[in-house]
Amino acid sequence: MTQLRLAIVGAGPAGIYAADILLKAERKFDVSIDLFEQLPAPYGLVRYGVAPDHPRIKGIINALRDVLDRGDIRVFGNVRFGEDITLDDLKRHYHAVIFATGAVRDTTLDVPGIEAQGSHGAADFVSWFDGHPDVPREWPLEAESVAVLGNGNVALDVARMLAKHADDLLPTEIPANVYDGLKASKVTDVHVFGRRGPAQVKFTPLELRELGELNDVDLVVYDEDFDYDQASRDAIASNKQVMVIDRILQSWRQRPGVNGAGGEASRRLHLHFYARPTEIVKDAEGRVAAIRYERTRPDGEGGVVGTGEIREVAIQAMYRAIGYFGSPLPGVPFDDHHGVIPNHEGQALQVGSNDRVPGVYATGWIKRGPVGLIGHTKSDAMETVRHLINDQGSWWQPVDPSEEAIPALLAERGVRHTDLDGWHNLDAHELALGEAEGRVRIKVVDREEMVRVSRGE
Numbered sequence: 001m002t003q004l005r006l007a008i009v010g011a012g013p014a015g016i017y018a019a020d021i022l023l024k025a026e027r028k029f030d031v032s033i034d035l036f037e038q039l040p041a042p043y044g045l046v047r048y049g050v051a052p053d054h055p056r057i058k059g060i061i062n063a064l065r066d067v068l069d070r071g072d073i074r075v076f077g078n079v080r081f082g083e084d085i086t087l088d089d090l091k092r093h094y095h096a097v098i099f100a101t102g103a104v105r106d107t108t109l110d111v112p113g114i115e116a117q118g119s120h121g122a123a124d125f126v127s128w129f130d131g132h133p134d135v136p137r138e139w140p141l142e143a144e145s146v147a148v149l150g151n152g153n154v155a156l157d158v159a160r161m162l163a164k165h166a167d168d169l170l171p172t173e174i175p176a177n178v179y180d181g182l183k184a185s186k187v188t189d190v191h192v193f194g195r196r197g198p199a200q201v202k203f204t205p206l207e208l209r210e211l212g213e214l215n216d217v218d219l220v221v222y223d224e225d226f227d228y229d230q231a232s233r234d235a236i237a238s239n240k241q242v243m244v245i246d247r248i249l250q251s252w253r254q255r256p257g258v259n260g261a262g263g264e265a266s267r268r269l270h271l272h273f274y275a276r277p278t279e280i281v282k283d284a285e286g287r288v289a290a291i292r293y294e295r296t297r298p299d300g301e302g303g304v305v306g307t308g309e310i311r312e313v314a315i316q317a318m319y320r321a322i323g324y325f326g327s328p329l330p331g332v333p334f335d336d337h338h339g340v341i342p343n344h345e346g347q348a349l350q351v352g353s354n355d356r357v358p359g360v361y362a363t364g365w366i367k368r369g370p371v372g373l374i375g376h377t378k379s380d381a382m383e384t385v386r387h388l389i390n391d392q393g394s395w396w397q398p399v400d401p402s403e404e405a406i407p408a409l410l411a412e413r414g415v416r417h418t419d420l421d422g423w424h425n426l427d428a429h430e431l432a433l434g435e436a437e438g439r440v441r442i443k444v445v446d447r448e449e450m451v452r453v454s455r456g457e
């Protein structure tokens with residue numbers, strides 16, 4: 001029977017779902033899968049993107065672990081595609097590759113002052129509070145007043161993590177350096193800015209409602225943002241999610257802190273709508289001093305137009321949470337406008353044409369861009385896998401498809417890779433660290449230490 005030797009690059013939900021779906025799919029050939037991950041631990045954005053105080057979503061790790069623990073997928077962690085292993089290597093040893101590398105960078109925002117000291121991308125901050133090994137351990141949290149740009153769930157995560165008191169995060173898996181950093185934070189006011197109105201936000205209701213339940217944080221909304229146009233009223237009447245979001249926001253208008261007046265809490269979280277950022281104002285030392293924005297108004301079709309009215313709020317730090325962006329992979333076509341591998345339903349295409357790139361596939365955010373919840377990745381993987389199966393005639397013809405070739409190649413290059421047993425070691429170690437302090441888990445942040453613990457060195 002023919003065999004498909006498949007490499008999957010990226011051990012987040014997209015990569016693991018693709019492997020699982022292929023292994024369970026009806027097909028006329030055997031499959032063996034090697035899953036490569038640049039980090040020493042698997043689970044991608046579930047481990048390093050989902051906020052630590054969202055245990056329900058973090059729980060997806062249990063389902064992903066069940067797939068890996070079945071034992072029919074080999075895991076090679078701490079292996080960087082493009083450095084430790086290249087596309088040419090994959091062509092020598094596999095019949096095809098699926099890239100599932102996601103989107104982990106912040107998209108850019110083209111406004112004056114964006115380069116100011118204290119102007120951050122949300123993705124970097126998320127990586128910090130989730131204990132990503134490749135970002136600095138320290139995060140500056142001296143600002144009293146902070147802006148968060150964007151009205152998606154990442155903006156909510158960032159705003160919530162900034163506004164929450166560090167002690168309220170102790171039940172979570174946050175690393176020690178993150179607890180210490182947040183504990184020392186001087187923040188009193190977090191201002192979230194959305195360029196459109198309350199009926200056009202990208203928040204999901206559950207995540208929005210949570211903002212209003214934070215300990216010692218007043219939620220502040222402004223009456224001026226609720227003068228709806230017909231398009232907003234139609235959206236609220238016709239879309240259940242928008243209706244629930246409106247109901248939550250309206251309930252906050254009844255709270256004492258409305259319009260910024262007189263709440264009791266030591267911290268405030270303000271939601272500003274119809275506010276399009278136009279400039280980050282800097283002080284003489286080049287640090288963030290204020291955010292300048294143009295007040296917008298609805299255009300009648302769900303969009304907005306500028307009113308010409310410019311406003312300013314004094315801040316000392318700014319986080320843009322306006323979307324993630326994919327990163328190019330050496331040797332693989334990349335659409336740098338959309339931040340994805342150009343593709344037709346997961347089959348990679350040459351840039352700017354409909355010509356197929358045989359043997360190369362994509363799934364998840366590197367395929368369709370950084371939108372959608374984790375569950376959406378499953379249907380995405382099904383589509384990609386269906387093509388992979390049907391494309392048998394155009395797979396690569398590897399010169400050495402043996403299973404021993406890859407460990408030998410990595411050893412020859414001195415790559416200290418981790419495997420599934422290694423992940424079990426690290427997992428047990430983190431749980432034990434947590435138990436010693438009465439917490440669920442304490443994440444190991446240092447890459448070298450992760451590798452050492454995984455490899456039992």
Ligand code: NAP
Binds near residue numbers: 152154157196202204
């Ligand atoms: P998103 O949902 O696409 O939201 C991006 C936000 O940025 C939108 O409000 C957008 O406004 C705004 N924006 C874009 N460009 C802008 C600009 N130039 N100026 C001002 N605002 C701008 O993206 P995301 O928040 O990064 O989330 C990505 C995906 O992950 C989403 O599917 C999200 O639901 C999911 N996620 C889920 C959770 C969870 O807890 N369930 C947590 C994190 C992420 P417009 O709408 O006007 O374009």
